[in-house]
Amino acid sequence: MVRVDGKSNGSLIQVRNLDKRYQRGSEEIHVLQGLNLDVEAGDFVAFMGPSGSGKTTLLNLLGGLDVPTSGSITVAGDEISALSAQKLTSWRARHVGFIFQMYNLIPVLTAFQNVELPLLLTKLSKAERKRHVETVMELVGLADRMQHFPRQLSGGQEQRVAIARAIVADPTFLLADEPTGDLDRRAADEIMELIDRLVNEHGKTVLMVTHDPRAADRAHAVLHLDKGVLIEAA
Amino acid sequence: MKYFALLWANLKRKKIRTTLTIGSFLIALMLYGVLAAVHAAFYQGVEVAGTDRLVVINRVSLIQPLPLSYRERLLQLDGVKAVTHASWFGGVYQDERNFFPQFAIETESYRQMFPEFAIPDDQWAAFAADRQGCVVGAATARRYGFKLGDRVPIKGTIFQGTWEFNVRAIYRGTRQGDDETQYWFHKKYLEENGPAFFRGLVGWYTVKVSNPDQATAVGKAIDDRFANSSYETKTEPEKAFAAAFVKQMGNIELLILTIGGVVFFTLLLVTANTMATSVRERTSELAVLKTVGFSDLFVLGMVLAESVVIALQGGLLGVLAAVAIAPGLSQAMPGMTFFVPTWDLVLGVGLTVLVGLVAGLVPAWSAMRLRVVDALRRV
Numbered sequence: 115m116v117r118v119d120g121k122s123n124g125s126l127i128q129v130r131n132l133d134k135r136y137q138r139g140s141e142e143i144h145v146l147q148g149l150n151l152d153v154e155a156g157d158f159v160a161f162m163g164p165s166g167s168g169k170t171t172l173l174n175l176l177g178g179l180d181v182p183t184s185g186s187i188t189v190a191g192d193e194i195s196a197l198s199a200q201k202l203t204s205w206r207a208r209h210v211g212f213i214f215q216m217y218n219l220i221p222v223l224t225a226f227q228n229v230e231l232p233l234l235l236t237k238l239s240k241a242e243r244k245r246h247v248e249t250v251m252e253l254v255g256l257a258d259r260m261q262h263f264p265r266q267l268s269g270g271q272e273q274r275v276a277i278a279r280a281i282v283a284d285p286t287f288l289l290a291d292e293p294t295g296d297l298d299r300r301a302a303d304e305i306m307e308l309i310d311r312l313v314n315e316h317g318k319t320v321l322m323v324t325h326d327p328r329a330a331d332r333a334h335a336v337l338h339l340d341k342g343v344l345i346e347a348a
Numbered sequence: 349m350k351y352f353a354l355l356w357a358n359l360k361r362k363k364i365r366t367t368l369t370i371g372s373f374l375i376a377l378m379l380y381g382v383l384a385a386v387h388a389a390f391y392q393g394v395e396v397a398g399t400d401r402l403v404v405i406n407r408v409s410l411i412q413p414l415p416l417s418y419r420e421r422l423l424q425l426d427g428v429k430a431v432t433h434a435s436w437f438g439g440v441y442q443d444e445r446n447f448f449p450q451f452a453i454e455t456e457s458y459r460q461m462f463p464e465f466a467i468p469d470d471q472w473a474a475f476a477a478d479r480q481g482c483v484v485g486a487a488t489a490r491r492y493g494f495k496l497g498d499r500v501p502i503k504g505t506i507f508q509g510t511w512e513f514n515v516r517a518i519y520r521g522t523r524q525g526d527d528e529t530q531y532w533f534h535k536k537y538l539e540e541n542g543p544a545f546f547r548g549l550v551g552w553y554t555v556k557v558s559n560p561d562q563a564t565a566v567g568k569a570i571d572d573r574f575a576n577s578s579y580e581t582k583t584e585p586e587k588a589f590a591a592a593f594v595k596q597m598g599n600i601e602l603l604i605l606t607i608g609g610v611v612f613f614t615l616l617l618v619t620a621n622t623m624a625t626s627v628r629e630r631t632s633e634l635a636v637l638k639t640v641g642f643s644d645l646f647v648l649g650m651v652l653a654e655s656v657v658i659a660l661q662g663g664l665l666g667v668l669a670a671v672a673i674a675p676g677l678s679q680a681m682p683g684m685t686f687f688v689p690t691w692d693l694v695l696g697v698g699l700t701v702l703v704g705l706v707a708g709l710v711p712a713w714s715a716m717r718l719r720v721v722d723a724l725r726r727v
Contacts, residue, residue, distance in 0.1 A: 179639060179720045200643065207641020214724070218636045222357040232640050234350050279640070 116159050116335035118344045120150030126319060127153040127176065127287065132185035134171055134342075145171045147342040149185070153287075158313040158320045160333035167339040169323040170291055176321060177210045177289045178202040190286055207235045211280030213290040217272040219264040225251070225275045226260040232283040250278040254308060270301030277308060287319035288312070294329050306332050351650070358654055362626070366658060369622045373662020373703075374669065376611045377696055381670020383604045384692035385677060388525060389684045390600050391591070400429075400560040401461070402567050403589040404553040407580035411436075413549035414579050419454075422555060425573060427566040429558045432457035435535060435551035439502035439511065441492060448488045450502060450531040451551075452538040461554055464522050471496065471517035479537050481516035487528035487678075487685060489518050502531075507542050528685065554586070612703060619707035623655045627711040634715050635723030648716035655708025656701055663700025667693050 115122070120130055129151035136143045145168040153159055161169045174180040175187060178194050181202075186195045189209060197205060211232075219228045226247055233243040251257050254274040264272055273293060280288055290309065294302035306329050312318040313334075322333065330336045338345045359366055404422070406412035413435070422431045437450035455476055459467060467475075467483065474496075475481040484494050494500060498515045513533055521528050539547060557566045567583035574581045584592070627634070634647055670688050677686040 174721050177639075179724075203638065203641055203643050206639065212639050214636075218632060218724075220354075220357070220633050220636065222361045223354070227353055227357070231354075231637070234354075235641050240350070 115152075115154055116157055116337070116346070117152040118150055118337060118346050120152070122152035125152035126155040126157075126190055127151065127321075128186075128188040129176070130186045130188075132172075132175065132187065133183045134168070134175060134180075135183045145342055146175075146182075149342070149344050151337075151344060153319065153321065155319050156313065156317050158309075158332070158334045159322065160330040160336045161321070161323045161339055162325065162327075162330055162336060163339035168342050169339050172339065172344075173289050173291055173321065173323050177212060178206045204235075207232060207283070209286040211283070211285040211288040213273070213276055213280050213288060213293045215292040215295040217264070217269070217276045217296075219272055219275055219279075221264050224261050224263055225256060225267065225278075228264070228275055229278045229282050231279060236283065246282055247278075250282045251275075253281075254278045268301070269297050270304055273297065273301070273305050274308065277305070277312075281312065281318065287321065290320060290322040290324075292324055292326075293322065294324065294326055302326065302329065355650065355653055355657065358626075358630075358650075359657060365622060365626075369619060369658050370662035370665070372615060372618050373659055373700060374666040376615045377663045377666025377700060378669040378673070379611055379666075380608055380696050380699075381667045381688045381692070382673060382677070383608055384696070385670065385674045385686040385688045387600060387604050388689050388692070389677075389681075389686045399585070399587070400557050400563065401586040402555040402557060402563060402570070402583050403586050404555055404570055404581050404583045405589075406552075407571075407582045410552065412579075413546065413551060414553065414581065416548045416550055418550075418553065418574070418579070418581075421573065422553060422570065425566065425569055427558050427562050427569070428555055430457060430461060430556040431553055432461040433535070433550040433553045434458070434532075435538065435546070435549075436506070437502070437504065437533075437538070438506045439504045441500065441502055446492070448485075448491075448529050448531055450533070452535040453532045454550075455534050455536070458532065461556060464526055465519040466522050467517050467519045475516035478514055478516050479534060479540075480512060480514050482513035482531060482533040483517040483519055484515055485528035485530045486518055486520045488531060489515070491679075494518075507538065507546070511541070524687065524689065525685075555583070612699060616703050616707050619655060619659060619703060620710060622658070623651065623708045623711040624714075626654070627651060627715050631718065631723050634718055635720045638718070638720045639724070644716045647718070648712045651712035651715045652705060652708045655712070656704035659700045659704025659707070660697070663697055663704075666700075667696045 122128070129149060132146050132149040133144075134146040136145060149172070161172065163169050171180065175182055178197070182195050186193055188194070192205065194202060194205060220231070223231075229247045229250060230243055233246055238246065247260070248257065251260050254277055256271060256274050256278070259267060259271060264275070267275065293309065294305050297305060309320060309322070310332050313320055322329070324330050335346065404414065406414050416433070419431050419433060422428055432454050434451040434453045437452055439450050440447055459465075459472060475483055482500065488494065494515050496515055496518065500513045500515060502511045502513060504511055519528070535550070555566070555570065557563050563585055567585070570583045571581050637647060638644070667688065671693070674686040674688055678684065
């Protein structure tokens with residue numbers, strides 16, 4: 115159950131009074147203003163809102179890529195807003211899977227090697243890493259494309275590889291920043307189908323930023339961000 | 349090892365650029381290796397000079413002789429263990445281009461004085477028994493095809509006429525850098541058949557001291573002994589004598605250091621530029637690596653490792669090329685032995701790694717400091 119009133123306890127992701135301000139020259143930009151959020155394990159949340167409303171900033175803060183000006187973010191009991199940059203990096207490796215709009219695969223690595231990247235940070239053996247990669251490549255339907263380079267794949271296939279990379283280390287939750295933003299309708303539907311399956315069949319927790327109402331429709335909850343304030347959709 | 353695929357893939361990203369950078373290292377290190385070989389060729393006499401040997405020459409100059417009678421007087425001095433002498437002959441074989449150093453030596457003591465030159469006993473005995481015999485260095489023998497028993501005519505330039513010698517022995521150096529181009533024959537042969545002006549005279553003496561720590565004192569005692577005579581002496585350690593001899597040809601060391609310095613500095617700029625471009629092109633990828641959980645230090649190490657691997661590939665190929673070229677130089681410049689000393693090989697590879705590290709430092713630092721949020725925003 116997703117809540118934005120800050121009155122829930124024991125949720126997987128707990129955001130309290132989150133503030134984020136940027137200084138641009140002499141101007142201070144107040145991106146997020148006292149935001150509260152509770153997300154349970156297995157939830158699928160979509161964030162919508164106009165450009166510049168703070169969606170990506172919120173995602174960056176939840177993923178430990180940026181630090182809040184004030185307020186707290188707690189994930190599975192760890193208050194990440196209090197972690198050092200170094201600890202935040204290793205926390206990210208264990209807990210967060212990122213899916214980007216532009217896929218962001220490493221072009222000189224094969225699909226297999228791209229997916230294997232997060233596992234290089236674990237103590238898994240080469241054989242174990244191979245088994246994990248093969249499993250997730252099977253899951254995203256690209257078992258026969260493992261030795262292909264990103265340039266040899268379609269946009270939809272690239273995004274599937276990116277999803278495989280995001281889930282291969284079995285993170286606590288997934289953050290998706292407009293995962294269908296660069297895809298045609300058919301490919302976008304396939305990607306959303308896949309994310310649906312990850313949530314409903316594999317119990318993954320997903321927080322997604324999107325402009326696409328059809329993508330948002332698949333989420334358990336749709337939250338609107340406007341001028342730094344989070345509003346639950348009806 | 350598990351990160352090797354990532355490192356290797358990055359190196360293959362821009363094959364032409366990487367190959368050209370490796371090529372610039374190859375050329376630079378090859379040049380370094382050749383310069384080191386030239387340096388070694390000129391200074392090999394200095395490097396291998398004995399610490400327990402002194403060279404006694406005429407105080408006026410090396411080309412002025414000393415009396416043969418000094419031998420006994422030198423042997424009487426405290427701290428002198430052995431004495432031998434040699435005289436520069438300065439002949440040519442067939443024509444002027446075929447030059448190699450010929451010395452008229454004192455047969456009995458010369459071999460003991462220079463044990464680094466290995467000569468089989470039977471060959472030495474054959475040389476000692478033949479007044480017209482000669483001992484040829486292995487390099488010279490190889491170059492002109494001299495074999496034991498060959499009769500070799502040498503045209504004198506100082507001592508006029510054609511002098512016939514029988515090759516009785518071939519010597520080999522026992523250490524890297526030993527000069528194998530010399531040609532020795534009996535001083536007695538020169539004494540008997542040479543002009544009257546050189547009778548009873550020698551070119552220089554080599555003195556072995558009992559204790560190398562007292563070499564300076566013994567040298568001073570020698571010069572004091574012959575002070576105010578018709579033939580005053582100048583005594584130097586063999587190393588200093590060899591170094592002074594090389595310096596007559598100019599400051600080769602400074603020349604080599606200057607060229608080497610310019611080459612390495614240029615290389616530093618080339619590699620730094622390559623690495624900076626490479627990092628700039630990969631901003632988003634580096635951000636993705638950090639997003640996935642790779643640390644700032646990992647990214648720093650990865651960029652540095654790429655820079656060093658590029659440098660090392662070119663550097664190793666370059667020094668290997670120099671090693672391959674050195675024998676060709678020896679053939680092209682008779683009378684000199686070119687080789688790249690092991691220490692210079694190690695130093696070259698070390699310098700390569702250093703240049704790779706320094707060149708990669710600034711790009712690696714900026715990659716490490718890259719903020720993920722800023723970098724992803726640029727995508």
